[in-house]
Amino acid sequence: MNLTLFDLDGTLIEGDSDHAFGGFMVDTGWADGEAWRTRNDGFYADYVAGRLDLDAYIEFTTGAWRKRPLAEALALRERFMREVMAQHLREPARALVRKHQDAGDLVAIVTATNEFVTTPLAEAFGVEHLIAVRLERDALGAYTGRIEGTPSFQAGKIARVHDWLSSLGRQWQEFERVTFYSDSINDLPLLELASHPVATNPAPSLAAIAAERGWPQLNLFA
Secondary structure, eight states: OEEEEEEBBTTTTTSOOHHHHHHHHTTTTSSOHHHHHHHHHHHHHHHHOOOHHHHHHHHHHHHTTSOHHHHHHEEEEEHHHHHTTGGOOOHHHHHHHHHHTTTOOEEEEEEEEEEHHHHHHHHHHHOOOEEEEEEETTTSSSSSEEESSOOTTTTTTHHHHHHHHHHHTOGGGGGGOEEEOOOOOHHHHHHHHHHHEEESSHHHOOOOHHHTTTTOEEEEEE
């Protein structure tokens, strides 16, 4: 059996779902106008540059919804999926996922975006296994604005994949082929570990590394 891992934002979907959800919260009045949008844009720029303070970002971005009743937040997320993200679920990406599923691969999405935003996206792609940033909840089940455990970000993606495989009674070494699709320089640690890294819709920084190392490059949205 082969193992196939997909990054999400910029890889399977055009754009960044976390950043887009922030913009949607501003548009719907859940976040405090243009000052909030500007700070959200700044965090996204830091992510692209590979210097994101993930703890600070999670505290910031969840602050716009986590103190509201959960039913309201879930309803807003449904609107976001319907009004914003539906147009980003493109057939070439769906077909790539299906190809690996039909081949019998063990498939997972491994993303640095939090589980609240990405759970419906994984469902939309028909992917059972989602490895995302887990959000801490208190004894009453309320979100705290902190990360639970190791975040699936940069080298943390490797730890989280190993933990997930262990929960299935599997090990990385038993797979004949491990493929990882990603667009981002932040995913270099996991790309280097995979036997078959694929720079997918790559940012210029990752495209340059892929060219140097002879990694295949794939553009799903050309």
